[in-house]
Amino acid sequence: MRVIILAAGLGSRLRPHTDVVPKCLVKLGGKPLIQYQLEALHQAGINTADIAICSGYLSEKLEYLNIKLFKNEIYDKSNMVESLFCGESHMQEGEDLLICYSDIVYEPQLIKSLINTQGEVVVSADLDWLKLWSHRMDNPLDDAETFKTDNGRICELGEKPDSYDDIEAQFVGLIKVSGSRISQFIDFYRDLKQKSVYQEPSVQSMYMTSLLSALIANDWVVVPSYHHGGWVEVDTLDDLKTYQSMYDQRRLDGLVRLPSLE
Known part of the structure; x- marks a missing residue:
């Protein structure tokens, strides 16, 4: 199993915390998210040897982790897919690839479930997403995204x-690509760059969900790992304040069990 954590972005919605550290080093409960x-x-x-971080903004702040780093040099002009393939050399044919957003905190069981679910691409999907979104905003529908399946496969x-x-369900930010399809996964990305068949103006600005949608449209078997x-997800200052308040009141374990609360 190879792991790539995507941590290149500016994290502008978490300023002023991200004025001095990248988003994944913002602290919740006294500990960095990463x-x-x-x-x-x-x-x-x-x-640890199988984990790499695709960094960008304030990349040097992550060096203390002693984890393999790849840097997206155009982090301020690009998005997650560009960052992911900065770590292409870490992808290994025959070894499953786990792709992780860096602004989420999750329990080990989500990873175990992802590993144990079969499919060319497996997407972690929260069936109880509305509970979390209701803590984060007044109207969850304003921020949520579509998630539809057909015969056990994700279709949208x-x-x-x-x-x-x-x-x-709601996409979590955890994806597994089967080791048997790594070479084809890389080739698919390169082909996208040549054909420009995606929603964004360029592959550099492509979102991960757009890449997944393109795979689905090309008949890849993309399935959910439900939980x-x-x-x-720690995306905004309001998110951080909400979770920190719940942590201080020892209520955060109603959403996610952190080691300090177990």
């Missing part, structure tokens, strides 16, 4: 929903 991730990965049986995700009926909660 430390929770690394602990969850280790508890799921993944070795990442679009603006018209109603809650368009949302069977009920067990994670949080």
Whole structure:
């Protein structure tokens, strides 16, 4: 199992915290977000040597982790897919690839479930997403994205929903690509760069959900790994304040169990 953590972005919605550190080093409960991730990965049986971070903004702040770093030199002009393939040399044919957003905190069980679910591409999907979104905002539908399946395969995700009926679950920011398809995964990305068949103006600005949608449109077997909660996304200052308040009141374990609360 190879792991790439995407941590290149500016994290502008978490300023002023991200004025001095990248988003993944913002602290919740006194500990950087990425430390929770690394602990969850280790508890799921993944070795540090198999983990890499695709960094960008304030990349040097991550050197203390002693984890393999790849830098997206155009982090301020690009998005997650560009960052992911900065770490292409870390991808290994025959070894499953786990792709992790860096602004989420999750329990080890989410990783274990992802590993144990079969598919060319497996996407972690929260069936209880509304519980989390209701803590984060007054109208969850304003921020949520579509997630639809057909015969056990994901047929749509990442679009603006018209109603809650368009949302069977919510994409978490954890993806597994089967080791048997790594070479084809890399080739698919390179082909996208040549053909420009995606939503964004350039592949540099391509979102991860757009890449997944392109795979789906090209008949890749993309399936969900369902779970009920067990994670949080720290995307904005309001998110951080909400979770920190819940942590201080020892209520955060109602959303995700952090090591300090177990």
